[in-house]
Amino acid sequence: MKKWIFRLSVLSLVTFTFGAMAETCIPQSEMQEIARNFSQFEEYSHSDYCLDGSEISNLLDSLLFMRKTSFSNPMPPSADELFSGRFESDWYGYFTGRISKITIDRGCPKGVGAYVYGYFDQTMYVCTMMLTSDFTSLDRASVFMHEARHIDGFPHTTCHEGPREGIRGACDFQISDGGSYAVSVETYAQIAKYATEVHPALRAYSRAAAVTYSDEAFVHTPSIDRTKGLVVLDNSKQFFKVSKSGAGQMKVEALGFAPSLGRVVPRGQHLILFPTAADQPAGYIFPRGEGQISQQAGELARRFNQLSSEERAHVADSHIGAQWMAQINSKGLELFCERASDRSEVLPLPAGKVALGFLYLQGYDRGSHEVVISFADGSLAKAGCNPSFGPFVEEMNQSFSTPLKRAYKVDGTVWGIDQQGQIYEVQNNQLVPFQSKDLNFSVEIAPYEAFDFFDSL
Numbered sequence: 001m002k003k004w005i006f007r008l009s010v011l012s013l014v015t016f017t018f019g020a021m022a023e024t025c026i027p028q029s030e031m032q033e034i035a036r037n038f039s040q041f042e043e044y045s046h047s048d049y050c051l052d053g054s055e056i057s058n059l060l061d062s063l064l065f066m067r068k069t070s071f072s073n074p075m076p077p078s079a080d081e082l083f084s085g086r087f088e089s090d091w092y093g094y095f096t097g098r099i100s101k102i103t104i105d106r107g108c109p110k111g112v113g114a115y116v117y118g119y120f121d122q123t124m125y126v127c128t129m130m131l132t133s134d135f136t137s138l139d140r141a142s143v144f145m146h147e148a149r150h151i152d153g154f155p156h157t158t159c160h161e162g163p164r165e166g167i168r169g170a171c172d173f174q175i176s177d178g179g180s181y182a183v184s185v186e187t188y189a190q191i192a193k194y195a196t197e198v199h200p201a202l203r204a205y206s207r208a209a210a211v212t213y214s215d216e217a218f219v220h221t222p223s224i225d226r227t228k229g230l231v232v233l234d235n236s237k238q239f240f241k242v243s244k245s246g247a248g249q250m251k252v253e254a255l256g257f258a259p260s261l262g263r264v265v266p267r268g269q270h271l272i273l274f275p276t277a278a279d280q281p282a283g284y285i286f287p288r289g290e291g292q293i294s295q296q297a298g299e300l301a302r303r304f305n306q307l308s309s310e311e312r313a314h315v316a317d318s319h320i321g322a323q324w325m326a327q328i329n330s331k332g333l334e335l336f337c338e339r340a341s342d343r344s345e346v347l348p349l350p351a352g353k354v355a356l357g358f359l360y361l362q363g364y365d366r367g368s369h370e371v372v373i374s375f376a377d378g379s380l381a382k383a384g385c386n387p388s389f390g391p392f393v394e395e396m397n398q399s400f401s402t403p404l405k406r407a408y409k410v411d412g413t414v415w416g417i418d419q420q421g422q423i424y425e426v427q428n429n430q431l432v433p434f435q436s437k438d439l440n441f442s443v444e445i446a447p448y449e450a451f452d453f454f455d456s457l
């Protein structure tokens with residue numbers, strides 16, 4: 001009989017989280033409950049089990065997370081397609097009804113987190129990558145629920161467009177089918193909205209993960225009621241939300257504080273701060289003051305954090321697409337075009353030019369194959385990973401009278417910021433200064449969306 005293999009494609013999709021392992025022990029009574037469902041853990045059930053960061057420890061902590069996370073009651077569904085609540089009642093019961101053995105696979109290909117063979121085999125295989133401190137128990141719980149759903153059927157399909165275009169088995173057809181990616185979205189959305197004892201930063205992370213999966217893992221993208229906006233980071237490290245408030249008026253609203261100043265790089269719905277201060281690590285940030293989570297925010301953040309302070313100072317900007325990444329650093333433009341490998345290629349930037357950063361004049365799009373580089377003389381170049389001919393840099397005819405270090409198109413308006421911190425609205429290639437008494441010296445802008453389900457009371 002042909003065996004179908006269902007892999008969870010974590011790829012460039014995020015997850016990496018709450019590393020800081022709690023210094024706690026799982027009580028023996030809990031260990032006995034876990035061993036009742038998974039006899040493989042019987043040997044650990046004769047006393048309390050103290051978490052030590054090992055693979056087994058992370059696995060057990062994730063099972064405990066599924067058993068113990070409490071949610072408010074009731075949990076109304078969203079008015080859009082984000083949250084149906086169909087898996088709300090008992091995560092652990094759902095999981096143990098389908099999976100009875102967990103095997104650690106040490107030979108998974110890059111990007112694979114876990115898989116099952118489906119229907120006739122109740123074993124879930126978990127790749128060692130998932131069991132590192134780069135992932136939280138929240139992420140693992142979501143992945144485990146996703147895998148359990150495969151036991152009910154629900155194979156994946158290949159996305160024919162969008163951020164996951166061409167990746168085999170990286171999409172489901174539509175969220176209303178309730179397949180495994182629907183479960184991924186449901187679990188993250190449920191934690192973000194209804195978990196009662198999960199840290200606000202982790203809930204904010206979960207909210208971004210829910211929407212990123214929803215936006216990227218379906219052939220028919222689910223409709224989510226949202227408002228697209230812009231956040232500004234000022235030199236007091238405070239975030240401000242800038243939005244149109246009808247009649248051409250702009251509204252500026254104070255949000256929370258960033259841990260330090262730097263470049264804010266989107267990764268789907270997540271925002272990652274690459275700090276200017278060389279002693280600060282790159283990591284996820286949450287503009288509403290939700291706090292911080294401690295783990296690595298993906299590959300480029302990990303690489304950044306391994307650099308010396310001198311090397312970090314040369315990292316001008318980073319781009320994180322769904323299937324490729326780019327970084328402007330001391331070597332030139334470093335492009336990571338091969339999704340399933342760590343290999344990069346360095347292309348020289350045009351001679352004598354200093355790159356300021358990436359511009360998203362058409363909007364930030366994780367599925368786009370290219371990005372615009374802005375130079376200190378106001379000129380622009382296109383660069384990226386072309387599906388037919390690979391890595392490229394190509395100078396453009398377009399330029400700006402004032403060089404921008406960052407620009408985003410958000411909801412029809414193109415916003416830019418120059419090196420002096422002046423924000424502009426870009427209209428037909430002209431820069432119209434944006435003034436607000438609420439904004440002091442601004443240092444960075446980033447896209448930031450609000451969602452009716454999460455943000456309405």
Ligand SMILES: [Zn+2]
Binds near residue numbers: 006009146
């Ligand atoms: Zn899957």
